[in-house]
Amino acid sequence: MNNGKKIKGLAVVFGAFLLLTGCGAKEQSGSETAPVQQFETEMDENLIAVGFSQVGAESDWRAANTESIQSALTPENGFYLIYEDAQQKQENQFKAIRNFILQEVDYIVLSPIVENGWDTVLQEAKDAGIPVILVDRKAQVDEDLYTCWIGADFESEGRRAGEWLEQYLKEQGRADEEINIVTLQGTLDSSAQLGRTEGFAEVMAEHDNWNMLEMRDADFTQAKGQEVMESLLQKYDDIDVVVSENDNMAFGAVDAIQEAGRSCGPDGEITILSFDAVRAVFDAMLSGEINVSFECNPLHGPKLQEIIKTLENGGSVDKIQYMEETYFDTDMDLEELQKTRAY
Numbered sequence: 001m002n003n004g005k006k007i008k009g010l011a012v013v014f015g016a017f018l019l020l021t022g023c024g025a026k027e028q029s030g031s032e033t034a035p036v037q038q039f040e041t042e043m044d045e046n047l048i049a050v051g052f053s054q055v056g057a058e059s060d061w062r063a064a065n066t067e068s069i070q071s072a073l074t075p076e077n078g079f080y081l082i083y084e085d086a087q088q089k090q091e092n093q094f095k096a097i098r099n100f101i102l103q104e105v106d107y108i109v110l111s112p113i114v115e116n117g118w119d120t121v122l123q124e125a126k127d128a129g130i131p132v133i134l135v136d137r138k139a140q141v142d143e144d145l146y147t148c149w150i151g152a153d154f155e156s157e158g159r160r161a162g163e164w165l166e167q168y169l170k171e172q173g174r175a176d177e178e179i180n181i182v183t184l185q186g187t188l189d190s191s192a193q194l195g196r197t198e199g200f201a202e203v204m205a206e207h208d209n210w211n212m213l214e215m216r217d218a219d220f221t222q223a224k225g226q227e228v229m230e231s232l233l234q235k236y237d238d239i240d241v242v243v244s245e246n247d248n249m250a251f252g253a254v255d256a257i258q259e260a261g262r263s264c265g266p267d268g269e270i271t272i273l274s275f276d277a278v279r280a281v282f283d284a285m286l287s288g289e290i291n292v293s294f295e296c297n298p299l300h301g302p303k304l305q306e307i308i309k310t311l312e313n314g315g316s317v318d319k320i321q322y323m324e325e326t327y328f329d330t331d332m333d334l335e336e337l338q339k340t341r342a343y
């Protein structure tokens with residue numbers, strides 16, 4: 001990418017910033033002009049401008065993901081990052097992308113909240129000649145509307161959860177018992193929800209004695225996880241297993257279970273399977289509340305940085321790039337493992 005394009009792009013960023021902050025000729029207080037000064041400084045440095053539309057701040061995983069990307073795409077590393085938190089709303093992501101296009105950023109990084117509905121806005125980015133890199137979640141669009149995607153294999157995480165349960169029930173001598181399961185689902189139509197639900201369902205199909213009592217959307221948040229679990233506990237008194245599609249909803253579920261006077265974890269009545277393996281779930285496993293968490297690696301920053309640098313140097317990148325991941329359960333030395341946990 002030549003310098004001319006970058007300077008032109010950031011000059012427009014400068015103009016658009018005035019527009020967005022309403023900092024025009026009429027209102028010019030010192031506090032409003034300060035950020036513009038900062039932009040001018042960045043322009044001189046000839047940084048790669050990246051607009052990043054993040055899903056929100058709904059979970060510990062998300063916080064670690066944001067932090068990883070922000071700490072990789074820094075001015076020291078050659079980037080000017082414009083970060084937009086969509087607060088879990090797709091319309092906000094549309095607005096952010098359109099602003100990035102207006103600002104003529106060099107790259108758009110998008111973590112799509114849901115998989116559908118992206119054709120128009122990503123076509124607009126393509127028409128503007130701005131490469132789009134998808135991180136974490138996928139978008140159901142033509143492959144030529146994005147450069148590449150980095151993220152986890154959610155379906156295999158779901159399958160791993162099913163296989164773990166199969167093995168666990170066998171060890172408990174309960175392989176042939178009727179097992180009643182409920183699922184706290186993540187945001188419906190998000191890749192993590194779709195993949196984890198599908199992967200678990202594949203293993204479930206091999207077990208006639210596993211009954212899925214109900215699957216309910218709890219939007220990946222702790223508060224919703226608690227609320228939905230409370231209502232499930234009122235409705236069913238025979239839940240054996242909770243599959244929670246992330247750790248934060250599992251924390252909410254533990255609260256609901258304990259408040260209802262019930263118990264969970266390896267020594268309790270209800271087995272809890274979760275996803276993400278954030279640092280806090282190690283505490284919940286160490287205190288015997290949650291049985292297992294399937295890792296999902298949020299540290300996309302370094303890979304993203306490498307991808308953009310490769311593209312800048314005219315290189316090509318793999319279209320699909322999976323992160324490595326494992327799982328952790330209460331049979332492991334969690335105290336030791338937690339010490340080296342990066343998120």
Ligand code: GYE
Nearest residue numbers: 058059061192220246276
């Ligand atoms: O599991 C959850 C977050 O898309 C993998 O989103 C991500 C999921 C993660 O809110 O905690």
